[in-house]
Amino acid sequence: ELANHFGSLLVPVIKGQGRNAEEIAEAVRMLEGHLAASQHCELLAAFANRVPPDEVEKLQALLKDSPFPFYVLPERRSLERSTVGEIARELRLETLYSTPQAMTHEVAQYKVAAMQVQDFLSHLESCTMVITPGDRSDIILATLAADVSNAYPMVAGMILSGSQRPSPDVNKLLEGMNPLRLPILLSPWDTFETVLKVNEVEGIILPSDERKIAVALGLMESCVDVQQLRERIVQNNGQRMTPLMFEFDMIQRAKARRMHIVLPESSDERILRAAEIISLRDVAQITLLGEEGMVQAQAAQLGLKLHGVNIVNPRTSEWRQEFADTYCELRQHKAVIPALAWDTMVDISYFGTMMVHLGYADGMVSGAVNTTQHTIRPAFEIIKTKPGSRLVSSIFFMCLEDRVLVYGDCAVNPNPNAEQLADIAITSSDTAKMFGIEPRTAMLSYSSGESGKGDDVEMVRAGVKLARERRPDLKIDGPIQYDAAVDASVARSKMPGSEVAGKASVFIFPDLNTGNNT
Incomplete structure (x- = not known):
């Protein structure tokens, strides 16, 4: 609905995570059916995101005859993983030791180090975040040693639980290893609660994360026909004006040049409602034509307030004589006499048109009640066409x-x-x-x-x-x-x-x- 209102091209993204190729293809067919039924949204392309790698080729085969460009993006675990920096920011953990580069380390899994060092080391895996109390100096030193050793995988970082900082001697050792490439964070919670909280942190792609951005761009460039996508964007750019956009643009233009508009047909409920809206939104200065008591009574009956709206009665208006004299002069070649001109100015279409002609209004909007002929005939007789115009059309x-x-x-x-x-x-x-x-x-x-x-x-x-x-x-x-x-x-x-x-x-x-x- 939003894409329709804004005249935007639709780019649906179908969830691929945890689905096989047949399930994803069925979701795409349902999308095609929905779009065919609505016929209102223009599609740029569709994406299946985070598709299991072993399902990619099968899915592409199932959707090779899709009526619109369809791109399959396989799952990349590195994009969903949190970094040490994300965990620290999300949980507001204190950073004891780190470097800017170390804060970008990806975290693949968490290990609670509660056992002896010799048993703990055998459980270390690549990109592990080690969680241990700060008083476990043996685990801290073993983790530091494993991280620099070629015999063990890279460690993502350490979180010391329970607000327990390393002992003074260990701190002295750590400070002497400046810069320390292994980030060490301090958690205010006990080990169990710390584990629960870090598992709730979801990985995101931040503008500062150059590695994740590079992975995402590489994935996009390898799986998407970027040139085809660019051509479709250029071909469809700005081609459709929706009613919501049209109304918004009209209102903004009118407010930028606040004009005086006369609405002759004050007996119509739609005109009265429009006059109230325009007045409340300060879009234009409005004049209604009619007997003021009757107009106000009808407005009150409808629950409308016409604050700031002028109401002019053509029968009693001080402009009537001026308008009649002008009309008589303009139509003297048609044998219009003063008495006829005087009577004609009671007609709301003629009176409103004369307001525009003599500069008492900038424009007139009419035709809700009156016929097309009744609405435009006064303009032909009074305002006429601009010089050089051969034809009037609508x-x-x-x-x-x-x-x-x-x-x-x-x-x-x-x-x-x-x-x-x-x-x-x-x-x-x-x-x-x-x-x-x-x-x-x-x-x-x-x-x-x-x-x-x-x-x-x-x-x-x-x-x-x-x-x-x-x-x-x-x-x-x-x-x-x-x-x-x-x-x-x-x-x-x-x-x-x-x-x-x-x-x-x-x-x-x-x-x-x-x-x-x-």
Whole structure:
């Protein structure tokens, strides 16, 4: 779920420790089934970690047909072992004698030295941590001798239990062996409790542990196709904007440039709830249009508090006359008279649009209650298009479960021609990029590539050609069917080699009927 929300590539790690090859392979198949059912997470690769060495080849054979890169990392005992330094830090033991290098000694096992020296020496093994009371001078001296002797394995270190320090004469001997390569630690607990506590210490890889890091890197480099992994990361990096990321980015941008937004449709519960949230989070300055008593009463009924939210009644507003005069002037070529302009300014869509036009607000958000035509007509009449613009079109941000897609045009142009389709594709792509969505634009039709014929397909094909000529920097492809635009497996067969097929983020529909019904 986190990988989905953050648009991250998923890297599952399957536990291999204590399992045979068949058990690990079954866990991988369950993972494949889960991912196939969810269809929301994109997989980078999968790892089986700490696999018993004698099961590695068998597991690789069982998973050779895996649909995604699968890497097997065998168990390395040296990576799970604690070091003397880790034990000292974890248990806060006093270090009596040591060197920085000696603190990196790996501990393979613990030996309690409670017997006579001649019997104790026969039990020493490589990388042993010897635990003994501090008054056992014979064991201390025997351990030191064994560590420097070629006849015995290397000793990892010693822990003296019960807070018992070596005798003064032994201390004098140890101090004269400076530097002492065998670390000696002091434990405040008795021997039994010390053994229990050291057995609870788990080995970790610290940034300062150069040896463990080298072992881990060597294991990674020998078992993982690093180049393949790097290429997959580059290919999939930053390609998906999730709804959570989209909302977060929108909020942060809005807070960075706190604007004044008018929301005309105050009668809608969703608008009131949104106004409260935006106000509480200090995202923007909000103005609602409507009769203040009615708006406040509805908000109270819903348990909302509109602190800091302006409420303007178009009927009684001091701006109404100014807005009517301006509208009359703008529409005099359409025979709009003052009385009609005065009445028009009661309409919340016209009033809100005039607020933006005259600088009383920075923007307007509407369309929750009113129709598309009712929402955009005032903008056509009052604000008009910017100089040089040949076409006005719309886009929808479709917040799906795992990504945000852009659909255009689904609201304004009923039957766009090839040139208009090219304009819609370019402006939709640019808008998507403004909102942090990497545009890979699919111009949709009922056939993909060169497979179909007919006037509708040819018009889309011509639109693609025009869009590419005008904006060669954009990734635009078509004609393409919707399934080929979103499904990588379909794309490989229908549009091989396309930069858009299988991973489109912007969808341009051939007409309003198709777009609005999708």
